[in-house]
Amino acid sequence: MNSKKQTESDFPKEGITVQDLLLSQGYSRRLIIDLKALPDGLTVDGYRVCTPYILTPGQVLTVTLPPEKNSPHIEPVCLPFPIVYEDEHLMILNKPAGMPIHPSQGNHDNSLANSAAWYFNQNGLPFTFRVVNRLDRDTTGLLILAKHSLSACLLSDMMKRREIRRTYLAAVQGKPEPESGVINAPISRVNGSTIERCVDFIHGEQAVTHYQVLYSNPSSNTSLVKLHLETGRTHQIRVHMKYLGFPLLGDFLYYPDFSLIQRQSLHSWKLEFSHPITKEPLAFTAAVPDDMQCFLPEGEARHSFINPGEAPLGSDF
Numbered sequence: 001m002n003s004k005k006q007t008e009s010d011f012p013k014e015g016i017t018v019q020d021l022l023l024s025q026g027y028s029r030r031l032i033i034d035l036k037a038l039p040d041g042l043t044v045d046g047y048r049v050c051t052p053y054i055l056t057p058g059q060v061l062t063v064t065l066p067p068e069k070n071s072p073h074i075e076p077v078c079l080p081f082p083i084v085y086e087d088e089h090l091m092i093l094n095k096p097a098g099m100p101i102h103p104s105q106g107n108h109d110n111s112l113a114n115s116a117a118w119y120f121n122q123n124g125l126p127f128t129f130r131v132v133n134r135l136d137r138d139t140t141g142l143l144i145l146a147k148h149s150l151s152a153c154l155l156s157d158m159m160k161r162r163e164i165r166r167t168y169l170a171a172v173q174g175k176p177e178p179e180s181g182v183i184n185a186p187i188s189r190v191n192g193s194t195i196e197r198c199v200d201f202i203h204g205e206q207a208v209t210h211y212q213v214l215y216s217n218p219s220s221n222t223s224l225v226k227l228h229l230e231t232g233r234t235h236q237i238r239v240h241m242k243y244l245g246f247p248l249l250g251d252f253l254y255y256p257d258f259s260l261i262q263r264q265s266l267h268s269w270k271l272e273f274s275h276p277i278t279k280e281p282l283a284f285t286a287a288v289p290d291d292m293q294c295f296l297p298e299g300e301a302r303h304s305f306i307n308p309g310e311a312p313l314g315s316d317f
Contacts, residue, residue, distance in 0.1 A: 018042055018061060019051035026276070028153035034066045041066070065150055068126035071117070074103060079115035084142065084284055089277050090155070091145040094286045097263050100137040102129075116145065132159060133166060133232070133271075138250075141168070141268025141286045154276035159232065165272040168227045168237060169214075169288060169305075171265035171295040172246040173255065175223045179213040183240040187233040196253060197235045199243045207233040209240045215297045220260065222249065224295045226269075237266060261291055 016024075022032055032051060035041035042049050043062045055061060079099070085092040093112070095101075100111045113129045120127035130152040132144035144164070146152035158164050186204025190196040198204075208230035216223040223246070227237050238254050241247055247255030251264040272283045288296060288305045296302045 015054055015056065017051065018044075018049055018053045018055060021055060021061065022051075022063070026154040026157040027150070028156070031149050031153050034149070035063060038064060038066055040064050063150075065148055068128055068148060070127050071113070071129045074113045074117045074127075074129060075109050076118040076121040077109045077114035078118050079110065081112075081115040081119050084286065085282075089147055089151040089275070091147060092271065092284050093143055093145060095135055095140060095143055095268075097138050097140050097289065097291070101131055101134050101143075132156060133164065133268075135268055136235070136264070136266070138252075138263035139266045139268060140289050140292075142271045142284055143268065144271065151276050155273075158273060158276065162230060163273060165270075166229045166232075166268065167270040167272075168229070169267045169269045169292070170225050170227060170237060170241065171249045171261065171292060172223050172225055172241055173249055173257065174221055174246045175216045176211065176213055176225065176244060176246045181211060183207075183209045183211065183244060185240060185243055187236060187239055197233070197239045199239060205231075205233060207231045207236050207240065209236060211241075211244075215295075215301070217295070222260070222295055224297075238264065260294060263291070265292055265295065267292055 019032060022035075023029070036051060040048065041064055042051070043064075044053065044055065044059050046062075049061075080096050082094040082096070083091060084094050095112060099115075100107045102113050103109070103111045112131070116129060117127050128149075130146040132146055132152070132155045135141065135143055144155060146155050155164070185199040185207060186201055187197050187207040188200035188204035190198050210228040210230070212226045214224045214226050225241070225246075227241075229236060233239075235253070238248055238251055242251075242254045249255065249265045250258050250261040267288060268286065269288070270283070270285050272281075274280065275282055287307065293302075293306065296305050
């Protein structure tokens with residue numbers, strides 16, 4: 001079990017209750033309920049307290065997290081599990097193409113969850129599968145895996161507050177004009193479909209995508225586009241770029257042209273956020289995968305896309 005201390009500097013005001021302090025720090029109500037059930041889940045200066053307890057400056061609140069439980073029905077399978085970063089609270093993974101996030105019908109033993117279960121099993125660790133930012137099966141690149149209940153709810157809260165900056169690369173048909181802009185178009189499910197989404201200004205949920213053209217190839221009539229998500233709707237980038245008139249190449253659902261790539265040309269390229277526990281600023285970049293490198297420019301600019309940590313082409317949004 002992990003412990004976390006809340007000290008005087010964490011208090012937003014004098015006389016706050018334990019519950020209000022924890023909520024202000026990003027703890028979920030579900031996690032607070034679990035902490036209340038533990039004999040030593042919440043203590044102040046060594047004494048057990050309940051959530052209505054009123055704290056005063058100078059006191060130390062210690063939170064002891066519940067023990068981890070293994071996720072049921074996830075079979076450990078030895079599959080690719082590329083780790084970009086790991087500490088006791090979270091992991092950053094570089095997901096390959098063709099790998100679904102969760103087991104499902106027809107995908108019981110080939111998901112990211114299966115490979116994560118194998119990794120934790122091999123290291124003798126309890127495993128609960130907690131993915132923070134999800135990617136479609138054929139989308140490659142960076143995602144966050146929370147390693148315990150506190151980091152999971154803090155990261156989830158950060159996602160809701162748009163404090164995790166997600167930047168993608170996509171290869172699209174044509175050259176968007178203007179070369180940079182904001183797509184603010186609500187998205188909803190297509191009537192009669194469980195999968196397909198569309199722009200719907202009447203029934204859709206707010207969806208905002210920033211885009212910037214990084215490189216265009218006139219001979220193939222394609223462009224490499226950098227995209228930043230403000231919201232996280234299902235298929236948001238794929239739907240927004242189709243709506244703009246420049247669909248993603250290789251997208252079986254929205255633009256099934258497989259002449260240049262055999263899957264949707266979308267890559268989760270960069271993640272930037274503050275560590276949920278230490279508050280340290282973190283930034284990660286995943287090299288452009290082999291099957292998308294045909295859309296990159298030649299020369300020095302190309303080198304920066306396939307070597308993480310080096311300056312990429314194009315300015316920030």
